Amino acid sequence: MTEPFSTTRRRLLQFGGAAGLAAAANSLAAPGAAAATASSRGPRTTVTDLGPAVVQYSLMSGLLVGDTVYIGSRNLAPARVIGFHLPTRKVVSVTDLDAAPDPTIQALAADPTGRYLYIGVLLKGDQGKPNLFRWDLTTPDKPAVGIGRTGGDRDIRALAVAPDGTVYAVGGVTGTPPALWEYDPATGATTSLGVANPLATEAEAVAATDTAVFVGSGSVLVGGGDASKAALFAFDRTKRTFTSVVPKEMEQDPSLRCLGVVGGNLVVGTSGGADPAKLAVMDLADLSSYTVVSVNGTTAKCFTADTDRIYFATDTGVYSYSLADKAVSAVEFDGPDLGEIWGVDHTDGKLEVVSAYGFVAEIDLAAGTSVITDLGTAGAPADAEAGMGIAAGGGYVYVGGTGTLARHDLRSGAVVNLRAPGEVKDAEVIGGRLYTGQYDALGIWEYDPRAGGQPHQIAQFPSVQNRPMDTSWDPANKLLLLGVQSDTEGGGALWTYAPRTGKSTSYVNPIDSVQLVAAVANRDGVAYLGGDNEAATGARGTVVAVDPVTGRELWRLETGQQKGVTALAVQGRHLYGLTRDGVLFVIDLHTRQLLHTADVSSVSRGYAALVTNRGTVYGVSITTLFRFHPKTFAVSTVVPGINGIWYSEPHVNAHDGKLYTLRGHNLVEVDDRPPR
Numbered sequence: 001m002t003e004p005f006s007t008t009r010r011r012l013l014q015f016g017g018a019a020g021l022a023a024a025a026n027s028l029a030a031p032g033a034a035a036a037t038a039s040s041r042g043p044r045t046t047v048t049d050l051g052p053a054v055v056q057y058s059l060m061s062g063l064l065v066g067d068t069v070y071i072g073s074r075n076l077a078p079a080r081v082i083g084f085h086l087p088t089r090k091v092v093s094v095t096d097l098d099a100a101p102d103p104t105i106q107a108l109a110a111d112p113t114g115r116y117l118y119i120g121v122l123l124k125g126d127q128g129k130p131n132l133f134r135w136d137l138t139t140p141d142k143p144a145v146g147i148g149r150t151g152g153d154r155d156i157r158a159l160a161v162a163p164d165g166t167v168y169a170v171g172g173v174t175g176t177p178p179a180l181w182e183y184d185p186a187t188g189a190t191t192s193l194g195v196a197n198p199l200a201t202e203a204e205a206v207a208a209t210d211t212a213v214f215v216g217s218g219s220v221l222v223g224g225g226d227a228s229k230a231a232l233f234a235f236d237r238t239k240r241t242f243t244s245v246v247p248k249e250m251e252q253d254p255s256l257r258c259l260g261v262v263g264g265n266l267v268v269g270t271s272g273g274a275d276p277a278k279l280a281v282m283d284l285a286d287l288s289s290y291t292v293v294s295v296n297g298t299t300a301k302c303f304t305a306d307t308d309r310i311y312f313a314t315d316t317g318v319y320s321y322s323l324a325d326k327a328v329s330a331v332e333f334d335g336p337d338l339g340e341i342w343g344v345d346h347t348d349g350k351l352e353v354v355s356a357y358g359f360v361a362e363i364d365l366a367a368g369t370s371v372i373t374d375l376g377t378a379g380a381p382a383d384a385e386a387g388m389g390i391a392a393g394g395g396y397v398y399v400g401g402t403g404t405l406a407r408h409d410l411r412s413g414a415v416v417n418l419r420a421p422g423e424v425k426d427a428e429v430i431g432g433r434l435y436t437g438q439y440d441a442l443g444i445w446e447y448d449p450r451a452g453g454q455p456h457q458i459a460q461f462p463s464v465q466n467r468p469m470d471t472s473w474d475p476a477n478k479l480l481l482l483g484v485q486s487d488t489e490g491g492g493a494l495w496t497y498a499p500r501t502g503k504s505t506s507y508v509n510p511i512d513s514v515q516l517v518a519a520v521a522n523r524d525g526v527a528y529l530g531g532d533n534e535a536a537t538g539a540r541g542t543v544v545a546v547d548p549v550t551g552r553e554l555w556r557l558e559t560g561q562q563k564g565v566t567a568l569a570v571q572g573r574h575l576y577g578l579t580r581d582g583v584l585f586v587i588d589l590h591t592r593q594l595l596h597t598a599d600v601s602s603v604s605r606g607y608a609a610l611v612t613n614r615g616t617v618y619g620v621s622i623t624t625l626f627r628f629h630p631k632t633f634a635v636s637t638v639v640p641g642i643n644g645i646w647y648s649e650p651h652v653n654a655h656d657g658k659l660y661t662l663r664g665h666n667l668v669e670v671d672d673r674p675p676r
Contacts, residue, residue, distance in 0.1 A: 045638055046671040050408055053387045053667040054401035056417060057082070057380035062343020062354030063108040063117075065137060068092070069343065069352055069360060070117055071375070072105025074402050075386035075647050079103035081119060082380050083140060084360055084373075086352065091379035093140035097133055101125050102386060102647075109159035109167070111185075118167050118183075119144055120156025131156055132169060132183060132190065148190030150181040160259075162208035162237075170203035170215055174222055175536065178203035180215050180235060193235060196242040199228035207259035207266060209284065211237055214245075218255025220271050222534045224490020224514065230256045230270050234287070247280045249292040254464075254488035258312075260303035267310055269300030273464045273488050277314065279321060279328065291326050295319060298441050298463045302344040304351070311351060313341035315421075315440070318353060318363070333363045335370035339403050339421040356403035357419050384665035386647035389436065389471075392655035393429025396449060399667055400424025400436070402647075405447070405455060408667060420445060420455045426471040426651065428480060430499055437468025437482045437495075444468075444482070444497050444504065458497070459504035465493040469518050469649075470567075476525035479548050483517030483529060492516030494529060496548050507551035514538040519610075521568040521575065523589065526554060528575055532564025540564035541579060543587065555592055559585050566649070569610035569617045571630055576617045578608050586633055600626075600635045607649035613659055616674060620644065620652040620661045627674060638672050639663070 060074035069084045077100070083093035097103065099121045107120030119133040130146025131154065150156060150169055157171040165185050172178030178200055180193040197203075197217045205216030213235040219227035230253040232246035250256070253270035257277070260267040266287070268280040277300045282290040297314025304311050310321040311331065317338060318331040331351065338361060343354030353361040358380075362371045376382050388400035397408040405420040420436065427436040434447040436455065441463040447455040467485040469492075474481055482495040484506075491509040494517055498504075511517060515531030515538075522528065527548040533540040541561035545554040559565070563581040570576070574595070575587040582601025587594055604621035611618055617628045618638065625639040644650050644662030652661040659670040 044671075044673040047639060047663075048669040048671075049663070050397070050413070050667040050669060051415070052384035052665050053399040053662055054385050054404060054406040054417075055382050055415075056358050056385065056401060056404055057375050057382050058385040058402045058404075059354065059356060059358065059375075060104050060106050060342055060402075061108045062345075062352075062360075063110065064343075064345035064347060064352055065110045065114050065117060068137075069345065069354065070108055071343070071354055071380075072108055072119065074104045075102065076383045077103065079105055079121060080381070081105060081108070081117070081135065081144065082375070084375065084378060084380075086347075086362070089371075089373045089378055091375065094381060095135050095140070095144045097121065097144055098146060099123065099129060099131065099133075100127055102645075107156045107159040107169070107171075109161045111161050111165050112163055117144075118159050118161065120159045120169055120171065122155040122157065122171070126152075126154045132167075147188065148183050150179075150190065151192060152176055153179055153181065157202070157204045158206045158259075160206045160208040160213070162213070163210050166208070168206050168208050168213050170206045170217070172200075172202045174201065174534075178217060180206070180213060193240065194242070196233035196235065197228050197231045199226060200231060201227050202255070205256050205259040205269075207261050209261060213237060214259050214266060215242075216256030216259050216268065218253070218271070219488055220255035220257070221487050223254055223486070223488035225535055225538070229254060232256055232268060245282075245287045247282070247290055247292050250278050250280060253278060257299050258301035258303060262303060262305045262310055267303045267312075269303070269312060271488070272298045274462065279312065281310065281321065281323070281326075293321070293326065293328055295328055296330070302341060304344050304346040306346050306349075311344055311346060313344050313353070315340065315442075318344060318351065331363060331365070333368050333370045335361050335363065335372055337419075337421075339419065356421070358403065384645075386645045387651075387662050387665075388647050389424040389426040390651040390653050390660060390662070391427035391429050391434060391436075392653045392658075392660045393434075394432035394449065396429070397653075397655070397660050397667060397669075398424075398427060398429070398434055399662075400427065405436070407449065418447065418454055423647070425468040425648070426482070428471045428473050429655070430473055430480065433499070435471070435480050435497070435499070437471055437484075439467050441466035444480070444495065458502065459495070461493070461495060461504070461506045464489050465495075465506060465508065468495070469516065470520045472520040472522050472527070474522040474525065474527065474548060476522075477549055481520045481522060481527050481548055483520040485516035485518070485534070490514050490516075490533075490535065494520070494527065494546060494548065494551070505551070507546070510546055510551065510553065511542050511544050512539055515540060515542055515564070519565050519568040519577070521570045522548070523570040523575075525549075528568055528570070530565030530568045530577055532566065532580070543568075543575070543577065557587060557592060557594065559594060561585065566607050567610040567619065569612050571612050571615065571617050576610060576628060578604055578610060578619060580606055584628070584633065584635065596633050598633065598635070603635060603637060609649065609651045611652050611654050611659070613654040614657055618652060618654075618659060618672070620650045622646070622650055625652070625659070625661060625670060627672065636674075639670060642668075
């Protein structure tokens with residue numbers, strides 16, 4: 001069970017004018033500093049620090065080595081790996097990694113002797129540091145050391161170690177086809193072995209034998225167009241050549257998700273799209289001899305085995321594949337929902353399952369029983385993690401994390417972590433209830449604080465429409481609106497949900513087949529959609545007005561911007577929009593004409609969010625909280641250097657005239673009184 005925790009301090013800071021705003025930056029960075037006094041004649045901005053937004057041991061990988069499960073962190077700084085000792089159910093070792101910025105550990109692999117744990121890191125930018133590390137498990141008190149970097153392939157998403165100790169890594173970075181990388185422990189050299197699949201946008205799977213390395217790739221991100229579907233290549237370690245060996249039944253799945261060598265078989269899992277994911281068991285002696293089965297879920301990953309069965313995870317739970325009858329069945333046990341699973345290992349008739357909810361489940365396969373160990377209770381160091389979606393209302397502020405949703409009580413300051421699978425991308429509070437858009441392909445979830453319990457799913461949509469981007473409450477039609485991206489196919493969707501009736505609808509590609517719905521706003525029963533495009537070429541920046549009840553397009557306007565829309569908001573007759581290169585555009589909703597454009601890149605570059613509060617449109621970027629004058633549209637800074645730590649896009653929400661966003665890792669409440 002997730003333990004609640006409370007903030008112990010709330011810091012109230014009040015500022016006025018430009019000098020006060022500068023003081024705000026310094027005072028919030030230095031707790032306990034004296035507050036400035038606002039001028040009664042000028043603008044007043046009051047910032048209240050509500051403490052860390054989301055605190056937990058957030059994780060993204062797990063691997064059993066000997067009697068210890070090693071678990072890699074996600075969205076924590078510094079990145080770290082903990083050792084969870086099975087006999088004592090305690091965290092007995094920890095290593096921090098010198099990796100930045102915004103590090104996450106998705107890839108773990110052990111050498112055949114069990115002495116070394118190899119660690120691959122995902123990063124939000126390249127600072128020239130190693131992204132491949134090695135931890136000597138015989139001396140766990142000594143930290144893991146950086147041993148190499150995979151060149152321009154910044155992110156390592158999978159590692160494998162061949163029987164001779166050679167290490168192989170795959171991953172990639174958006175815009176560059178992923179290569180296969182080799183680390184030779186004898187020489188310390190890290191070398192690119194070339195690109196097997198030039199049309200892939202990412203590689204997430206690798207496995208190695210004495211003679212071959214298998215690379216799985218596809219386009220689980222930035223799909224569509226001519227991007228590759230699921231691909232599997234065998235790299236001959238002697239000839240140094242690639243050969244395609246993908247089972248034909250898997251060729252239309254978006255991506256190959258996981259690989260494992262189990263006895264004499266290569267086990268292959270895909271990420272599903274329109275159809276469920278698939279599992280293949282291929283004979284290593286003759287790769288043309290294989291069996292393919294569909295599984296219950298959108299992914300098949302984390303392979304382990306005993307003598308009779310292969311065990312694996314999907315987004316719906318843990319399953320087994322019988323080698324004898326080639327059938328898939330659910331692993332039944334008496335424990336809780338496992339959420340997103342990042343590790344499955346078999347030992348002595350039991351499965352050790354690492355859940356993104358922050359626990360390890362030990363499942364006794366014969367008895368169908370389980371033991372759940374919370375990693376925080378076991379000694380894992382909890383830290384503030386990068387935030388995701390944010391919503392405020394009903395006396396609470398909610399901040400999304402990975403596998404969790406932190407509920408901040410505005411009256412008492414108490415903070416409780418709720419369980420929410422995947423990632424809360426954006427959210428709204430409607431009538432005291434919280435509604436969230438959940439990634440990956442998890443639809444819409446609801447939480448009622450008056451009823452207690454945990455969030456639960458209320459609407460499900462086709463899995464190819466997998467990434468909610470933005471939410472907006474339409475009071476005229478009493479509909480929750482969500483803009484959505486399709487990672488694997490390109491384009492997107494508009495989702496609607498009616499809390500009163502429970503009816504949900506999905507309108508696919510309401511802008512066009514390449515533009516995702518990056519932003520949603522509404523006024524008087526009309527939804528306004530802003531388009532973006534993750535691909536390097538193609539249309540972007542289109543604004544479309546839609547009837548959200550019928551999905552019918554009412555009108556559209558090409559903004560002519562070089563970058564796509566990242567945020568929309570309505571104030572009066574004006575629709576405000578921001579692009580990812582820092583351009584403000586304003587559309588007159590009466591004339592349906594572009595009324596105003598301005599370069600605001602001094603306060604907003606990259607992803608941003610907009611919200612209307614007290615008759616003014618506010619925005620937040622990675623660096624700054626700002627506002628636009630409702631008549632002149634001039635931009636002014638509200639809080640400089642806010643520097644929120646977000647996993648993806650920054651967010652800002654309004655409740656009772658107050659703004660809520662992140663400053664660093666902390667949740668802040670901003671009461672802004674602009675000059676009139």
